[in-house]
Amino acid sequence: MSENDTDVVVVGAGLAGLRCARALVDRGHDVVVLERDDAVGGRIRTDHVDGFALDRGFQLLNPAYRAVRRWVDVDALGLQPFAAGVAARNDDGLVRLGNPLAAPALLLPSVRAVLPRPREVLAAARWAAPLLRARPGRRLATSLTTASPRRDVSRREALDRAGVDGLLRATLDSFFAGVVLEDDGSTSQAYALLLTATFLAGTPALPEHGMQALPAQLAGRLGDRVRLGTAVDSVETVAGGAVVHAGGTTLRARQVVVAVAGQDAGALTGPDAEPTPRTKGVVTSWFAADEAPTDSHLLFVDGRSRPSGPLVNTAVVSNPAPSYAPAGQHLVQASALLGPDRPVPTEDDVRRHAGELLGADPRGWRLLHRHEVPHALPAQPAPLALRRPVRLRDHLVVCGDHRDTASIQGALVSGQRAALDVAAALAR
Ligand SMILES: Cc1cc2nc3c(=O)[nH]c(=O)nc-3n(C[C@H](O)[C@H](O)[C@H](O)COP(=O)(O)OP(=O)(O)OC[C@H]3O[C@@H](n4cnc5c(N)ncnc54)[C@H](O)[C@@H]3O)c2cc1C
Structure with missing residues (x-):
């Protein structure tokens, strides 16, 4: 055994790798986490530009996620909630729809919109009815996916079958486009319902110090077990363990956990890797404004019969999350889909569309930064595969949001599942 030997090497310090490492450390195992980048977080990073906090792609933390409630000190993050609903620009003006239980101020506007x-x-x-039929006492996710896995269809087909059209269809479609990062309705209906239940159970929010505060908190408990700036080149399973090559260093461990994004996993796990998941991209433009374009705390979507594009949503982030902008300034996010057939939109188009949705003149806004994230989320088509195996072979385990749902919840749960599998193997 060389001095580098450890029980477990975790490759990747995103949420999945960090959760996995923490669960193993709590069980008394020696763990080393190797991270390619200069900080932890993976797809959850925050840049600080001219006093503004800019997450690398707009995203929100829903404190209702079970995994978050269980493994994150939510109070320490100083969450700043958005309003629990959406503002949809439709052909007649602006409608506001929301969950009146979480946002009583949205009761009247919602009633006015749907009456x-x-x-x-x-x-x-009808479309949402399976949520009500979920068997009491069972986890909703399990209920939705195991009750009738073969009956899971795309959200487009489910909405069509239920006959959802008009304003509600346009609002649901544009809202989901920004959440699951597709506007062709291809995402699993079971997943769309799971997301709906999560939005009804909790109000998405932003931490006081940016989204990166979430992985930073998880890593804080790991101390110097996390080695940054260490890209792993290869992982080799050998008798009794696995060998990890990173730069000039070789590390031998009894178990290795590859906790990198789905599109990167195959290069490390080798020929028996699962097929690379299809991913979906997003580009977020961040603007500084001297005047708040609106005082609303809602996410704005395009619910018109002919949306002008290119945005899936926009918001004045600093309204619900004042810590994201310096005093007297305002921060606007504007997000569009990104993919092979979706090039990065021009700044003029982004500005125009955000101005239309927010009902404001965008000409004075200053572009702070544009984050292009081509592999933001693994696709979640029907039938939804809720729990994919984490064990690839002896001594080698994988985790990440591509093993569970494409979300913060999924990444954390996959890390936990990997840790339990590894702990069982170490005990043998
Ligand atoms: C723009 C955007 C918006 C999102 N919005 C939401 C949202 O609103 N709600 C929600 O729940 N989820 C959202 N998500 C999804 C959520 O952020 C991810 O599901 C989650 O962060 C994935 O974590 P992970 O650990 O699986 O993977 P990653 O975060 O990708 O972590 C993998 C880590 O592995 C490292 N790595 C890769 N290769 C190597 C190597 N060879 N050697 C060493 N290290 C390596 C990477 O640097 C990275 O740190 C969003 C994601 C994006 C990008």
Whole structure:
């Protein structure tokens, strides 16, 4: 045994790798985490520009995620909640729809928006009915996916079958486009319902010091077990363990956990890796404004019959999250889909569309930065595969959001599952 030997090497310090490492350390194992980048967080990083906090791609933390409630000190993050709803620009103006239980101020606007549309409301209720039918006492995710896995269809098909159209369809479609990063309705209906339940259970928010505070908190408990700036070149399983090559260093461990994003995993796990998951991209433009374009704390979407594009959503982030902008300044995010057939939109188009949705003149806004994230999320088509195996072979385990749901919740759960599998193997 060389001096480098350890029980477990975890490759990657995103949420999955950090959760996995922490669970193993708590069980008394020696763990080393190797991270390629100069900080932990993976897809959850925050840049600080001219006093503004700019997350690398707009995203929100829902404190209702079970994994977050269980493994994150939510109070320490100083969460700043958005309003629990959306503002949809439609052909007649702006409507505000929300969960009145979480945001009582949205009760009247929501009632006003849906009252003239009883048929649409009934259809939307039909679409969401499986949420009500979920068996009491079972986890919703399990209920939705194991009750009738073969019946899971795309969210487009489910909405069509339920007859959802008009304003509610346009609002649901544009809202989901920004969450699951596709606007063709290809995401699993079971996953769309799971997300809906999570949005009803909790209000998405931003930590006081930016989204990166979340992985930073998880890493803080690991101390110098995390080695930054260490890109792993290869992982080799050998008799009794695995060997990890990183730069000039070789590390031998009894178990290795590859906790990198799905599109990068195959290069390290070798020929028996699962097929690389299809990913979806997003580009977020961040603007500074001297005047708040609106005082709303909502996310704005395009619910018009002919959306002008290119944005899936926009928001004045500093309204709900004042810590994201210096005093007297305002921060606007504007996000568009990114992919092979979705090039980065021009700044003029982004500015125009954000101005239309927010009902403001965008000409004075200053572009602070544009984050292009081509592999933001693994696709979640139907039928939803909720729990993919984490053990690839003896001494080698994988985790990451590509093993569970494409979310903060999924990444944390996959890390925990990997840790339990590794702990069991170490005990043998
Ligand atoms: C723009 C955007 C918006 C999102 N919005 C939401 C949202 O609102 N709500 C939600 O729940 N989820 C959201 N997500 C998804 C969520 O952020 C991810 O699911 C989660 O962060 C994935 O964590 P992970 O640990 O699986 O992977 P990653 O974060 O990708 O971590 C993998 C780590 O491995 C490292 N690595 C890769 N290769 C190597 C190597 N060879 N050697 C060493 N290290 C390596 C990487 O640097 C990285 O740190 C969003 C994601 C993005 C990008």
